[in-house]
Amino acid sequence: MSDVSADSAPGHCPPGHCPPDTGDRQGRRRAVRHVIRALTREDIPEFLSIDQWAFAFDNVQKAAFAKNFAESMDWDHVYGVALADDAPHVGNYGWIPFSLAVPGGTVPCAGVTAVGVHPLHRRKGCLRAMMQHHLTDAVEAGRVVSALFAAEMPIYGRFGFGPASQSLRLTIPRGAALHPLAGSCPGPSLRLEIADQERHLDELAECYEAWRVRRPGSVDRVEHAHRADPFIDPPESRQGTESLRVLIAEGEQGEPARGYAIFCRSLPGKGHSGGTVQVKEFIARDPGTAHTLWSALVDLDLMGSLRTCPLSLDDPIMHLLVDSRGPKPEISDNLWVRILDLPAALAGRDYAAPVDTVLEVTDELIGSNAGRWHLRGGPQGAHCTRTDSPADLSLDVRTLASAYLGGHSLGALAEGGLVNELVPGTLLPASTALGWPVAPFSAWCF
Numbered sequence: 499m500s501d502v503s504a505d506s507a508p509g510h511c512p513p514g515h516c517p518p519d520t521g522d523r524q525g526r527r528r529a530v531r532h533v534i535r536a537l538t539r540e541d542i543p544e545f546l547s548i549d550q551w552a553f554a555f556d557n558v559q560k561a562a563f564a565k566n567f568a569e570s571m572d573w574d575h576v577y578g579v580a581l582a583d584d585a586p587h588v589g590n591y592g593w594i595p596f597s598l599a600v601p602g603g604t605v606p607c608a609g610v611t612a613v614g615v616h617p618l619h620r621r622k623g624c625l626r627a628m629m630q631h632h633l634t635d636a637v638e639a640g641r642v643v644s645a646l647f648a649a650e651m652p653i654y655g656r657f658g659f660g661p662a663s664q665s666l667r668l669t670i671p672r673g674a675a676l677h678p679l680a681g682s683c684p685g686p687s688l689r690l691e692i693a694d695q696e697r698h699l700d701e702l703a704e705c706y707e708a709w710r711v712r713r714p715g716s717v718d719r720v721e722h723a724h725r726a727d728p729f730i731d732p733p734e735s736r737q738g739t740e741s742l743r744v745l746i747a748e749g750e751q752g753e754p755a756r757g758y759a760i761f762c763r764s765l766p767g768k769g770h771s772g773g774t775v776q777v778k779e780f781i782a783r784d785p786g787t788a789h790t791l792w793s794a795l796v797d798l799d800l801m802g803s804l805r806t807c808p809l810s811l812d813d814p815i816m817h818l819l820v821d822s823r824g825p826k827p828e829i830s831d832n833l834w835v836r837i838l839d840l841p842a843a844l845a846g847r848d849y850a851a852p853v854d855t856v857l858e859v860t861d862e863l864i865g866s867n868a869g870r871w872h873l874r875g876g877p878q879g880a881h882c883t884r885t886d887s888p889a890d891l892s893l894d895v896r897t898l899a900s901a902y903l904g905g906h907s908l909g910a911l912a913e914g915g916l917v918n919e920l921v922p923g924t925l926l927p928a929s930t931a932l933g934w935p936v937a938p939f940s941a942w943c944f
């Protein structure tokens with residue numbers, strides 16, 4: 499463990515033994531000084547202990563989680579925060595160098611994960627200290643954007659992150675009818691097996707990678723442990739479900755699988771019907787595969803309903819279902835994005851239509867992003883350069899992040915008061931250009 503930045507601070511007790519920071523008698527918060535430290539694999543027990551407290555997860559899951567966690571983190575970028583030089587750390591986070599798919603390409607991304615602060619030390623500025631550290635660290639490492647899944651919506655906007663994609667979950671009744679596919683779209687042949695890392699990991703990873711490059715918002719699974727994540731299934735935490743199964747849509751000779759579903763079934767009490775199919779991960783690379791996999795999953799004997807994993811908003815299931823109102827779609831935020839290097843980010847994606855606009859961007863935390871930017875480009879690429887020309891549109895970096903993957907239109911964000919059209923008539927073409935026909939989505943919550 500080594501200090502990478504330091505302030506000074508009161509408090510020398512380990513996490514779990516300090517009284518909460520109640521402030522002085524007038525209710526003013528005491529000044530707290532934060533020390534950020536680089537952690538190593540030797541710090542895994544303390545790291546996990548803080549995350550267990552922060553995320554309220556059960557000890558029985560610890561062994562499987564800890565093993566995979568230790569292997570999945572990039573230990574060049576895992577940090578703890580302490581409240582004094584010689585005090586133990588009370589919060590931690592890490593980031594993983596991913597490649598993020600964006601419209602028409604990929605950009606270097608820092609995937610923030612495992613952000614947690616011990617409950618006795620919350621609201622003392624530990625997260626703010628970690629986020630300020632992260633923004634500097636990731637910019638220095640040449641990352642163009644940062645991305646994360648937010649445990650709660652109100653946390654990350656203040657640090658310039660914007661909700662950039664959404665997901666959909668459905669509860670589909672057994673036997674729900676699907677429209678036949680239009681035209682000729684042959685379905686693949688299927689294999690149904692007990693999910694087994696040794697046997698299936700490489701095959702499924704290849705399919706995931708072939709799928710994700712066309713899906714803005716998705717990240718590569720860099721480490722073996724990332725690819726193994728969907729297989730983690732400790733028996734102690736199954737709560738009456740069977741072990742994980744995998745339904746694989748086979749590819750042509752020498753081609754990656756066309757799709758797969760990792761899922762498990764459970765039956766209520768001593769019942770012999772009315773069970774639930776829970777889908778943990780679903781990937782389909784073409785419409786015939788989506789139709790074949792969903793048809794099989796919604797018609798398993800003894801099951802009453804199927805609960806999907808998070809899906810993209812444009813998942814084909816919404817067009818395949820005859821009654822798409824029946825499953826009561828639940829929409830949630832998915833990936834949050836923070837633009838770290840604005841010109842590289844905007845030049846790193848393609849645009850759905852020609853764009854030639856000047857954006858005035860505010861950014862309270864990364865000064866080099868703030869100012870006026872001339873964005874020119876179209877479906878074949880783009881340039882983004884600093885300019886003194888008058889701006890067409892003005893917006894905060896957080897709002898630009900929400901529009902960046904094409905998931906939220908500038909027009910809708912303007913309707914919400916988050917984009918100002920300074921020159922009449924410039925919003926519509928810019929909004930059209932930043933849109934994208936494939937909804938952004940990460941199938942993997944890291």
Ligand SMILES: CC(C)(COP(=O)(O)OP(=O)(O)OC[C@H]1O[C@@H](n2cnc3c(N)ncnc32)[C@H](O)[C@@H]1OP(=O)(O)O)[C@@H](O)C(=O)NCCC(=O)NCCS
Pocket residue numbers: 552553589612613614615616619620621622623624625626627647648649650652653656
């Ligand atoms: C969320 C969490 C990391 C915040 O850490 P923290 O050290 O208490 O946060 P800070 O004291 O640095 O707060 C920074 C700001 O964020 C706000 N904030 C922090 N957590 C918040 C939350 N859950 N909801 C709304 N605002 C929050 C604070 O009020 C503060 O606001 P300010 O800028 O107006 O002063 C911590 O409470 C935690 O570990 N929670 C459980 C696990 C979790 O949710 N982790 C995040 C995973 S994505």
